[in-house]
Amino acid sequence: MKASTVLLIAIPVLLVLAGLLAVATTISRQRSSTGSLGREARKADRSEAGAAVATIDESEAARARAGEARQSLEPAGAGKPVLSAAGGLIRFGEAPADPETLGVNRRQFFNRSIVGAQSLAWGGFSVAMIAFLWPSLSGGFGGKVRAGNRQDILGEIAEKKQPFYVPEARAYINPYPEAALGRAKEAYSETVLPGLEAGLIAIFQKCVHLGCRVPWCQTSQWFECPCHGSKYNRVGEKKGGPAPRGLDQFPIEVSGDTVTIDTGTVVQGLAIGVETTGQEAEGPSCV
Numbered sequence: 001m002k003a004s005t006v007l008l009i010a011i012p013v014l015l016v017l018a019g020l021l022a023v024a025t026t027i028s029r030q031r032s033s034t035g036s037l038g039r040e041a042r043k044a045d046r047s048e049a050g051a052a053v054a055t056i057d058e059s060e061a062a063r064a065r066a067g068e069a070r071q072s073l074e075p076a077g078a079g080k081p082v083l084s085a086a087g088g089l090i091r092f093g094e095a096p097a098d099p100e101t102l103g104v105n106r107r108q109f110f111n112r113s114i115v116g117a118q119s120l121a122w123g124g125f126s127v128a129m130i131a132f133l134w135p136s137l138s139g140g141f142g143g144k145v146r147a148g149n150r151q152d153i154l155g156e157i158a159e160k161k162q163p164f165y166v167p168e169a170r171a172y173i174n175p176y177p178e179a180a181l182g183r184a185k186e187a188y189s190e191t192v193l194p195g196l197e198a199g200l201i202a203i204f205q206k207c208v209h210l211g212c213r214v215p216w217c218q219t220s221q222w223f224e225c226p227c228h229g230s231k232y233n234r235v236g237e238k239k240g241g242p243a244p245r246g247l248d249q250f251p252i253e254v255s256g257d258t259v260t261i262d263t264g265t266v267v268q269g270l271a272i273g274v275e276t277t278g279q280e281a282e283g284p285s286c287v
């Protein structure tokens with residue numbers, strides 16, 4: 001699945017979630033501002049109502065007074081009101097709704113606008129985070145990167161006398177000598193061995209000292225770091241400088257003649273002093 005596909009799925013889902021959140025928040029605000037009473041008020045109302053009913057049952061005069069009160073409080077055109085407490089709370093079951101409840105007043109409009117804007121902002125942020133944290137789907141660095149045709153890669157390396165650089169993988173590809181395979185099996189991770197057996201090694205461009213990009217030195221035929229002078233041979237094994245080990249590697253897959261670098265797996269470089277190819281500098285150093 002590509003990152004664009006993920007975005008196409010994630011954006012509508014997040015927008016729907018944002019819409020649901022906005023609706024739920026609006027309904028909740030409306031209820032709290034126009035409708036129900038708090039728990040304490042309802043409790044007090046119930047207890048007072050019980051006392052009031054008892055009192056009214058005992059006294060005809062009180063019933064008459066309640067009727068008068070009902071008459072005076074009932075809005076025009078409304079249904080039958082209920083007097084729930086003597087002199088207390090009165091609910092009108094069929095009373096016309098407050099115009100503010102039916103329409104959208106300015107405060108509700110601003111509340112909904114704020115909720116909507118916040119939802120959109122969080123939705124956009126979430127989409128960006130998903131895209132950022134899902135690099136293996138993009139086919140770029142962090143996933144599997146197609147480097148090209150094996151014969152073409154080897155041909156270019158031989159012709160230019162320099163590694164084949166794959167910018168999307170942030171890696172160099174160099175040939176791995178068949179004669180060194182015996183030593184490689186002792187020293188290298190099983191993850192990268194299939195690539196070595198196919199005659200290729202993928203080397204991470206990042207210096208293991210402090211992270212500078214390590215360029216190729218054409219004269220010495222080594223990798224030489226311009227930052228503090230660490231040096232690595234053709235297959236990235238440490239030769240000098242402050243680096244604590246050889247350059248890190250990536251596994252390589254060769255399917256048919258297609259070479260793919262798995263940049264989702266970084267394999268630590270060999271320890272200082274471990275060399276398998278015996279390649280020495282072939283000319284003057286660059287740093």
Ligand code: FES
Pocket residue numbers: 207208209210211212225226227228229230241242243
């Ligand atoms: S970063 Fe390469 S030698 Fe320091």
